[in-house]
Amino acid sequence: MFKKILSKIPFLQKKKTYKGLACQFGEPTHLLESVKDLKELGLSNIEVYTPYPVHGLEKVLDLPRSQVPWISLIAGLIGFVVAVAMQWWMSAVSYKINVGGKPLFSGPAFVPIMFEVTVLFAALATFVGLWVFCGLPKFASPFENDERALRSTNDEFTLYVCTSDPQFDESKIRNVLSSKKCFNIRYLGEEGE
Amino acid sequence: MNITNISEAHVYINPEDRIHKLKTIALVLFVLTSAHFVISFLASPKHALFNYLLSFSNTMSLALAGLFWTLVHHATKAHWSVVIRRISESFTFVIPFGLLLTIPLFLGLDVLYTWSHDHHLQHKALYLNDVFFILRTIFYFSIWLLIYFKVVKPSYKQDQVEDLSITQNMWKWSCIGLVLFGFTISFAAIDWLMTLDPHWFSTIFGVYYFAGSIVAGLAAMILIISLLKKHGYLQVLNENHLHDLGKLLFGMNVFWAYIAFSQYLLIWYGNIPEETIFFHKRTVGSWNEASLFLPLGHFLIPFMVLLSRSAKRNITILSLASIWLLLMHYVDLYWLIMPNFSPEKAPLGLLEVCGWVWSLSLVFIIVIKILGKHPLIPLKDPQLQVSLEHHQ
Numbered sequence: 001m002f003k004k005i006l007s008k009i010p011f012l013q014k015k016k017t018y019k020g021l022a023c024q025f026g027e028p029t030h031l032l033e034s035v036k037d038l039k040e041l042g043l044s045n046i047e048v049y050t051p052y053p054v055h056g057l058e059k060v061l062d063l064p065r066s067q068v069p070w071i072s073l074i075a076g077l078i079g080f081v082v083a084v085a086m087q088w089w090m091s092a093v094s095y096k097i098n099v100g101g102k103p104l105f106s107g108p109a110f111v112p113i114m115f116e117v118t119v120l121f122a123a124l125a126t127f128v129g130l131w132v133f134c135g136l137p138k139f140a141s142p143f144e145n146d147e148r149a150l151r152s153t154n155d156e157f158t159l160y161v162c163t164s165d166p167q168f169d170e171s172k173i174r175n176v177l178s179s180k181k182c183f184n185i186r187y188l189g190e191e192g193e
Numbered sequence: 194m195n196i197t198n199i200s201e202a203h204v205y206i207n208p209e210d211r212i213h214k215l216k217t218i219a220l221v222l223f224v225l226t227s228a229h230f231v232i233s234f235l236a237s238p239k240h241a242l243f244n245y246l247l248s249f250s251n252t253m254s255l256a257l258a259g260l261f262w263t264l265v266h267h268a269t270k271a272h273w274s275v276v277i278r279r280i281s282e283s284f285t286f287v288i289p290f291g292l293l294l295t296i297p298l299f300l301g302l303d304v305l306y307t308w309s310h311d312h313h314l315q316h317k318a319l320y321l322n323d324v325f326f327i328l329r330t331i332f333y334f335s336i337w338l339l340i341y342f343k344v345v346k347p348s349y350k351q352d353q354v355e356d357l358s359i360t361q362n363m364w365k366w367s368c369i370g371l372v373l374f375g376f377t378i379s380f381a382a383i384d385w386l387m388t389l390d391p392h393w394f395s396t397i398f399g400v401y402y403f404a405g406s407i408v409a410g411l412a413a414m415i416l417i418i419s420l421l422k423k424h425g426y427l428q429v430l431n432e433n434h435l436h437d438l439g440k441l442l443f444g445m446n447v448f449w450a451y452i453a454f455s456q457y458l459l460i461w462y463g464n465i466p467e468e469t470i471f472f473h474k475r476t477v478g479s480w481n482e483a484s485l486f487l488p489l490g491h492f493l494i495p496f497m498v499l500l501s502r503s504a505k506r507n508i509t510i511l512s513l514a515s516i517w518l519l520l521m522h523y524v525d526l527y528w529l530i531m532p533n534f535s536p537e538k539a540p541l542g543l544l545e546v547c548g549w550v551w552s553l554s555l556v557f558i559i560v561i562k563i564l565g566k567h568p569l570i571p572l573k574d575p576q577l578q579v580s581l582e583h584h585q
Contacts, residue, residue, distance in 0.1 A: 055584045069502070100464060108461045111454065 018142045018162070018189040020047075021173055022149060023182040025157040028054045030181045034159060035060045037176045045165035049143075049152035071129035072122045079121025083114040142189025149188065160188065203428050204572065206565045212424055216561045219554040226551035233544050240544065242301040243534040248548040249298060250385060250526050251409070253291050254402075255556050257378055258410020259284020260337060261403075263345060264374060267367035273437060275580035276430050276570050278348070280414045283563040285345045287556055292334045298385075299327050308391040321388060329384055333377045340370035348571055355573045378403050386526075389533040393471050397456045402529075404449040409522035411442050412515035413553075417560060419512040427569055432506045433583050439505025443496070446518065450492040475528065478538040483528050491521040523549050 025031040031048065038046055039060065048057060091097070092104040102109065131137070143149040143158075152158040159182070161173060177185055206212060234241035262281040266274045298305065308314045308321040343366035351359045379399025387398045395401075415438055421427045460468045475484045495514055504510045531540060571577065 073500075100462075108454075108458050111458070 019164075020142070020160045020162040020188055021170065021185065022146075022158055022160045022188040023177055023185040024148050024151070025159065025180075025182050027181065028057075028157060031157045031159060032056060032060055034177060034180045034182060037180075038159075038161065038173065041169070041172055041176065042167040043161055043165050043173075044167070045162040047160040047162070049149070049158040049160070051153055051155065051157075054157075066133065068126060068129045068133060072126045075125030076118045076122035079118040080114055082121070083117035084110065086117075087113060146188055148184050203426050204568045204570055206421075206426060206569065208565070210424060212420070212561060213565070215420075216558055219557045219561075222550055223554040223558060226547040226554065229544065229547045230551065238301070239304050239534065240540070242297070242304050243530060244544050244548040245297055245301075246305060246385070247523075247526055247530050247545075248552040249291075249294050250402075250530070251523055251549070251552040252287060252294065252555060253381075254406035254522065254526070255410050255413050255552075256284055256287035256291055257337070257374075258407045259414070260288065260340060260345070261371075261374060261378075261407055262410065262414070263348075264340070264367040264371050267344060267363045268371055270364060270576075272576045272579040273434065273583040275574050275577050276427070276583075277414065277418065277434060277438070278571055278574075279564065279567065279569050280417050280560075281410075282345050282348055283417075283560045284410060284413065284556070285341050286563045287559050288334070288337050288341055290555070290559065292331075292338075295330055295334070299330075302326065306388055306391070308388060311391070314391055317391060321391060326384060329380065333381045336373050336377045340366070340374060344370055348574075349567055351571060351573050352568060357575055360575055375403075378406070386529055389530060390471065390474075392467065395456055395460070395468070395471070397452060401449075401452050401456060404445070404452045405522050405525050408442065408445045408449050409519055411438070411445060412518040412522075413556065414438070415442065415511055415515040416519070417564075419508050419515075421564075421569065422508065429570065429581050431583065432508075433585055435508060435511060436502070436506045436585075437583075439499060439511050442511075442515070442518070443499040443505065446492065446495050446499070450488070450496075453488070453492075474532045474536060477532075477536060480528075480532055480536075480539050483524070483539050487521075487525060487528055491518070491525055495521075519553070520549070523552075 025034070028050070031050070031054065035046060035048065035057070039062070046061065048054075048061065050057070087110045088105055091110075096104055098104075099109075143152075148156065149158050161168065174185065230241055230245060233244070259281045262274075263278060263285060265271075266278055266281070302309045302323050306321075306326075308317065309323050309326075314321060344363050347359045347363055379402075382399045382402030386402060387394065415435075418427060418430065418435075418438070422430065457472065460472060463469075472484075474480070495518055498504060498510065498514050498517075504514075527539075527545065534540070574580075
């Protein structure tokens with residue numbers, strides 16, 4: 001389980017080849033159709049870059065559910081335990097003060113802080129978890145020198161198939177793409193180590 | 194307007210459907226439990242009246258929650274909830290009946306409320322007296338009926354005429370309605386429930402009743418939706434709608450816990466006898482167990498169950514959680530009301546069970562009756578198409 005999660009963290013992995021066949025789309029519906037057809041070729045390493053979330057894309061791409069909620073849950077629980085332990089140690093062990101005759105360890109008074117620390121831990125872990133799983137920060141990308149690919153942050157959609165994919169077959173992919181409304185089919189990036 | 198995906202068969206309840214058989218069963222249950230109420234009243238009027246107040250507040254909870262969710266839908270101009278609006282609207286049809294249900298309360302004021310005969314409460318008599326209590330209750334109902342006529346009724350009129358101004362009027366009135374609703378439900382809760390113990394007061398009490406009510410009402414709506422879906426209706430309502438309903442149920446339940454704890458924390462911290470008496474009363478005898486059961490059953494268990502995404506998208510788990518929360522709201526009201534009847538121990542017998550069944554069967558009969566009369570979806574709502582295409 002742990003190894004499985006580690007294998008999903010991009011920046012712990014060895015550098016892969018970043019060379020791939022890319023093309024541009026003007027409409028999300030055309031992109032969805034092409035991804036569906038490419039998936040039927042058995043390709044597993046398809047990447048898609050869109051300027052906004054395209055509904056249904058996660059289904060055609062067969063993307064697994066994000067692992068981030070688990071990180072949030074675990075961090076939240078840790079935060080809860082930390083808050084209980086911290087308040088118990090401070091109020092009942094280290095510096096005992098009688099407040100209004102209440103017990104030194106009084107649950108109701110501690111609840112707001114338990115809640116706050118739980119939320120704080122969960123929120124921070126979610127933020128960090130999201131960065132880790134998205135491979136951020138990322139300082140280099142095969143896309144940064146390609147003007148068309150940069151349009152995928154504005155008004156176009158980029159589809160990208162990595163050459164390292166075991167099922168990669170250029171002629172077949174070109175065949176599928178040629179029947180679609182896509183343009184600017186070209187190679188992007190360089191072979192890595 | 195081009196409406197896709199809707200077939201007539203999914204929008205109108207077939208008059209010969211099994212749902213109507215369920216309605217007959219509910220009617221039988223309602224008659225039986227009503228009879229039990231009458232018999233218990235003859236044997237022990239006080240016990241029966243307190244249980245009646247409990248059933249009445251539960252019934253009104255569901256009715257008012259229906260009104261609240263309809264108002265919120267319009268006030269926020271929500272798109273996604275157009276397909277579920279008819280369900281919340283159908284609950285508001287209980288409100289006119291609620292006015293009739295207050296009559297036994299008015300007749301039993303002397304038994305239920307000590308302020309109606311206690312001379313130690315002379316200084317509160319200006320507010321707490323029989324006539325003013327009855328007038329106030331009638332006033333609350335007239336406000337709710339006003340909102341009902343301005344926001345719920347036009348929605349059914351829109352089924353006949355395609356008119357955008359109807360929607361715009363509902364938007365306007367729901368904003369006014371929400372303000373009026375907030376005040377009236379708060380005062381109603383104070384009048385009906387808090388004055389059972391006229392020496393005690395809590396400024397958050399109205400919100401407490403409101404928070405519990407909207408959870409119970411939402412749970413009831415989810416159960417009706419699940420029933421309709423099971424019988425082949427409302428197929429346009431997809432799991433994204435369910436997910437949103439689940440999120441609301443989860444969130445509102447946390448809101449209830451937040452309000453309940455806020456009330457407890459301040460009273461616990463202040464430690465003033467005239468305030469702590471409320472919680473002290475609820476630690477005597479078996480009331481102590483009831484008090485511990487409430488945070489566990491009303492908050493912790495539903496919280497854990499509804500936390501995950503897949504649970505909220507699963508209609509079976511969501512329905513089970515809804516049944517549980519519907520029960521827990523009754524336990525909550527029971528915990529508020531019954532210590533004033535039996536301070537030594539929590540009474541639990543046939544009458545208490547009957548009260549719950551009575552309340553739910555009454556609401557069920559009315560809701561199914563109304564749903565059977567009109568299309569299950571507001572077919573001419575200008576935002577319907579967006580709701581049908583609702584995705585994450």
